[in-house]
Amino acid sequence: MGRYLLRRLILLVPVLLGVSVVVFLVLHLAPGDPAEIMLGSQATQEDVARLRADLGLDEPLPLQYARWMAHVVQGDLGRSIRMRQPVLGEVLIRFRATLLLAATALILSTAGGIALGVLSAARPRSLVDRLSTLGSIFGASMPSFWLGLVLMVCFSLWLGWLPASGMYGARGTGGLGDLLSHLALPAVTLAAASMTIIARLTRSTMLDVLRQDFVRTARAKGLVERGVVLRHALRNALIPTVTVVGVQAGYLLGGAVLTETVFAWPGVGTLMIQGILARDFPLVQGCVLVIALVFVLFNLAVDLLYAFLDPRIRYE
Amino acid sequence: MSPSRLLSRIPRNQLALAAGLVIAAAGLAALLAPYLPLLDPDVVDTPNRLRPPGSPGHLLGTDEFGRDMLARLVWGARISLLAGVATATASMLVGVLLGLHAGYWGGRVDTVVMRLTDILMAFPYILLAIAIVAGLGPGLTNAMVAIAIVGFPLYARLVRGVVLSLREREFVEAARALGSPDRVILRRHLLPHLLAPVVVAWSLDVGAKILATAGLSFLGLGSQPPTADWGSMLATARTFVVLRPHVALLPGLAIFVVVLSLNVLGDALQDFLDPRLRHN
Numbered sequence: 001m002g003r004y005l006l007r008r009l010i011l012l013v014p015v016l017l018g019v020s021v022v023v024f025l026v027l028h029l030a031p032g033d034p035a036e037i038m039l040g041s042q043a044t045q046e047d048v049a050r051l052r053a054d055l056g057l058d059e060p061l062p063l064q065y066a067r068w069m070a071h072v073v074q075g076d077l078g079r080s081i082r083m084r085q086p087v088l089g090e091v092l093i094r095f096r097a098t099l100l101l102a103a104t105a106l107i108l109s110t111a112g113g114i115a116l117g118v119l120s121a122a123r124p125r126s127l128v129d130r131l132s133t134l135g136s137i138f139g140a141s142m143p144s145f146w147l148g149l150v151l152m153v154c155f156s157l158w159l160g161w162l163p164a165s166g167m168y169g170a171r172g173t174g175g176l177g178d179l180l181s182h183l184a185l186p187a188v189t190l191a192a193a194s195m196t197i198i199a200r201l202t203r204s205t206m207l208d209v210l211r212q213d214f215v216r217t218a219r220a221k222g223l224v225e226r227g228v229v230l231r232h233a234l235r236n237a238l239i240p241t242v243t244v245v246g247v248q249a250g251y252l253l254g255g256a257v258l259t260e261t262v263f264a265w266p267g268v269g270t271l272m273i274q275g276i277l278a279r280d281f282p283l284v285q286g287c288v289l290v291i292a293l294v295f296v297l298f299n300l301a302v303d304l305l306y307a308f309l310d311p312r313i314r315y316e
Numbered sequence: 317m318s319p320s321r322l323l324s325r326i327p328r329n330q331l332a333l334a335a336g337l338v339i340a341a342a343g344l345a346a347l348l349a350p351y352l353p354l355l356d357p358d359v360v361d362t363p364n365r366l367r368p369p370g371s372p373g374h375l376l377g378t379d380e381f382g383r384d385m386l387a388r389l390v391w392g393a394r395i396s397l398l399a400g401v402a403t404a405t406a407s408m409l410v411g412v413l414l415g416l417h418a419g420y421w422g423g424r425v426d427t428v429v430m431r432l433t434d435i436l437m438a439f440p441y442i443l444l445a446i447a448i449v450a451g452l453g454p455g456l457t458n459a460m461v462a463i464a465i466v467g468f469p470l471y472a473r474l475v476r477g478v479v480l481s482l483r484e485r486e487f488v489e490a491a492r493a494l495g496s497p498d499r500v501i502l503r504r505h506l507l508p509h510l511l512a513p514v515v516v517a518w519s520l521d522v523g524a525k526i527l528a529t530a531g532l533s534f535l536g537l538g539s540q541p542p543t544a545d546w547g548s549m550l551a552t553a554r555t556f557v558v559l560r561p562h563v564a565l566l567p568g569l570a571i572f573v574v575v576l577s578l579n580v581l582g583d584a585l586q587d588f589l590d591p592r593l594r595h596n
Contacts, residue, residue, distance in 0.1 A: 018435030022447070029451030037453075141576035143527055145534050146550060146568030153561045254440025258531055262554070273535050276450040288447045292439050299438075 004307055008300060015296060020072065023289045024065050027281045033057070038081055038279045051081075055282075077289065078282035082275070087286035091268055095290060097167060098267035101259065102252040104187040109194035109252075110245050114238075116195070117202025121210060122229050132199050139196030144255055148189040148262035155185060165264040186263040190255055194248040201244050205237040212236075239309050246302025250295045332584035335577035342574050346393040355384040357391040358542050366560045379549070379563050380556050388544040389570055395545040396571065399460055399538075400526035400578075406464035407525075408518050411471020412510065418472065419479025420502060429476070433469035441466055442531060449537045456539040459532040463525055474517055475510055482509055512589045519585050523578035530571050546571050 027034050035051040036043070051057075055078075056064050071078070077087040120129035156164035163182050168174050209215065210233050218228045257269030264270065268287050275283035345352070355373075361382030369377040369385075376385040418429035436444060448462035482488060483506070491501050532538040533547025541548065546567040553563035 014431060015434055015438050018431065019438050022435060022439070022444070026447050026451040029448065030453055137576065137579060138572075141523060141527075141572055141579050143530055143534075143547075143550075143568060143571050143575075145531065146564075146571065149550070149554065149557060149564050149568065153557060153565070157558055157561070250440050254443045257442060257446065258534065261535055272446065272450075273537075276446070276454070277536060281450070284447070284450045288439075288443060288450075291443055295440055295443075296438050 001308065005304065008303060012296065012300060016293075019292050019296065020069060020289070021065065023285050023292065024068055026285055026288065027055075028061065034281060038281055040279070072289070077286040080275070080280055080283040080286075082278045082280040082283065087282050090271065090283070091286045091290050094266060094268040094271045095294075097265060098253070098256050098260065098269060098291075101183065101186055101190060101265055101267060102249070102256050104183055105190035105194070105252050105256075106245070106249050108187055108191035109198055109248060110241075112191065113195040113198025114202050114234075114241065116199035117241075118206060118229060118234060120199065120203040121206030122225075124207065129203070132196075132203065136196035136200045139193045142193070144189055144193060145258045145262050147192055148186065148259055151185050151189055152262070167266050182263075186259050186265050189262065190252055190259045193255075194252060197248060198241060198244055202237060202241050205240050206233055209233045209237045239306070242309060243302060243306055246299060246305075249298055249302070253291055253295055253298075329584070331580055335580035335584070338573060338577040339581060342393050342570075342577075343397060345390050346397050349390050349394055352390065354387040354390060357383060357387040357544050359383060366556060366563065368560060369562050369566075376566060377560070377562050379553065385563070385566055388549060389546070389566060392544040392546045392549055392567065393570070393574075395456065395539055395543065396526055396530060396547070397574070399456070399463075399529040399545075400522045403460050403463045403467065403525040403529065404518055404521040406460075407467030407521065408471050408514060410464070411468040411473075412475050412514060414468065415472035415475025415477075416479055416502060416506065416510070419476040420483055420498070420506065426476070429472060433472050436466065436469045439466075442528065445528060445532060446535070446537065449532060454537045454540065456529075456533070456543070456545070459529060459538040463528045463532070466528075467521065467525065470521070471514065471517060474513060478510055478513055479506055482506055516582065516586045516589055520579060520582035523575040523582070526571065526575055526578070 030037055033048070033052075035048045035055065035057055039047055039051060056067055059067070075088055077091070079085065080087050080090060083090060116128070116132045116135075120126075120132045123129060152164050155162045162184050163169055164185075165182075167182050168178050169182070206229075210229070215228060215233055218232045219225075223232075256265075256267060257272065259265065260267040260269040261273060268291060272284055272287035274280075275287060361378070364371075364374070364378050364382040365380055367374050367378040367382075369375065371377055374384050374386070376389065379385055379388065414429045414432075418426040439447070445459070445462040445466045448465060449458050452458035452461065488501060488505055491505050496505075529538055530545070530547030530550070533545050534551045536548075536551060539545040539548050541552065549567040550564055550571075553567065557564040
């Protein structure tokens with residue numbers, strides 16, 4: 001396991017370097033002078049010159065990258081032009097909200113997806129199975145931001161059960177109940193598509209496992225069906241699910257950007273969109289870099305977990 | 317009859333036929349939009365703003381500026397469908413070209429292409445598209461460029477995998493032994509084998525690309541007002557969803573129905589082209 005871990009960590013280096021190059025180049029994609037674009041047409045020549053100097057835009061590109069990286073590895077992601085604050089602090093504050101949303105959605109989609117998958121596999125061609133299949137086709141086709149709006153119309157506007165936006169109510173207590181009621185709709189919206197994918201995979205692996213000899217033996221021993229499905233089959237069917245859950249966690253981090261916008265959730269996604277519309281490049285770079293880093297590290301963790309669960313992976 | 321029996325009675329090919337009809341109708345409406353008896357999608361008529369569906373002269377109601385929803389949905393189909401097809405095609409062309417060469421030549425070409433796809437796939441899909449639009453600036457063309465860039469690694473990896481298994485096969489060896497140049501082997505012997513998997517991937521990808529473009533427009537990074545596009549219609553309608561839910565629900569429903577039909581068609585195509593799946 002130690003050697004596998006080392007190999008994976010070495011492989012991470014070029015990917016991280018590549019990610020940093022892409023994020024760095026975001027600033028330089030725009031045709032024209034980034035400083036002028038950031039400050040807009042109202043800016044004076046002095047302001048533009050000052051920003052150019054601050055960002056080191058007069059230097060050759062490789063030198064700019066090296067300087068930027070030297071700051072990044074020390075935790076300095078620059079200063080936001082719009083907020084006049086260090087980017088890292090602002091991104092980390094907002095990242096907590098994003099992480100809360102994505103983690104809740106991940107728990108919902110994993111628990112719901114596995115439960116649906118097991119129920120479908122235990123009774124193939126039943127109503128639950130067919131509805132779950134239908135749900136998986138719908139899940140892949142439904143824009144998450146639209147699902148969010150539909151849920152908002154139903155549960156906030158028509159039924160009045162849950163708040164429509166934000167993280168805490170203006171007149172709310174600011175306590176856990178207030179937070180959970182605000183979290184419910186965005187988390188369900190974000191979890192829906194992943195849940196259908198996890199359900200599909202769990203169903204197909206469970207169907208494979210249920211056909212194997214050890215399951216037949218367990219049944220022949222006279223164990224109750226529930227015990228056979230949950231204790232014998234499910235344990236073996238969960239290994240591929242772990243990988244998909246990991247992939248979905250990354251998707252949830254990206255998808256959170258859209259969901260946050262629908263529900264005005266104060267996460268890093270809404271911060272990034274505000275940054276883009278205000279042409280605040282350091283802020284955008286900071287947001288993208290932090291999300292991408294977490295995504296890469298999470299994928300590594302999932303691969304390691306997978307190698308731990310299935311020793312064959314380590315020797316490939 | 318129980319609902320499960322009812323559902324099982326819909327054969328797959330009929331479902332695919334229905335999906336095909338939806339796509340054909342949406343495509344025709346988009347193509348013929350200038351010739352259809354529709355109101356101007358951009359004409360503002362504030363006294364008639366936010367009319368509900370079924371109002372006189374406005375079958376699907378009006379939006380926050382009194383513009384006809386039906387006309388905007390049909391004109392929006394032009395942009396949304398075009399964006400889906402164009403970005404999926406661009407991703408496919410770049411991906412096939414890179415994957416073909418990476419798989420065939422191996423060595424350094426393969427390493428460079430694969431590391432490039434590794435890096436691009438190290439970002440959550442939509443995040444990278446957003447980052448590229450952030451650099452290029454908001455707008456429909458830039459959003460489409462971003463989505464096409466983000467999408468090509470999928471094709472590159474798929475094609476590389478197929479080519480890796482094909483290049484050692486006897487027919488390639490025979491062509492090489494007969495003195496065919498690499499260019500001919502790539503074009504005449506390998507490319508035709510890629511058609512089926514690439515067409516299936518492309519057909520499933522168009523729907524995903526429509527969703528991605530609509531997503532960027534929803535965030536304000538794609539098509540800009542007053543251009544009608546399903547994603548941006550949803551974005552502007554968000555503010556009025558309390559007063560009139562139809563302004564937000566209709567464009568979303570259009571995206572959902574079209575993408576669902578594309579996915580059903582893609583699945584059917586996959587079953588048709590892969591004999592192993594045909595009887596499942």
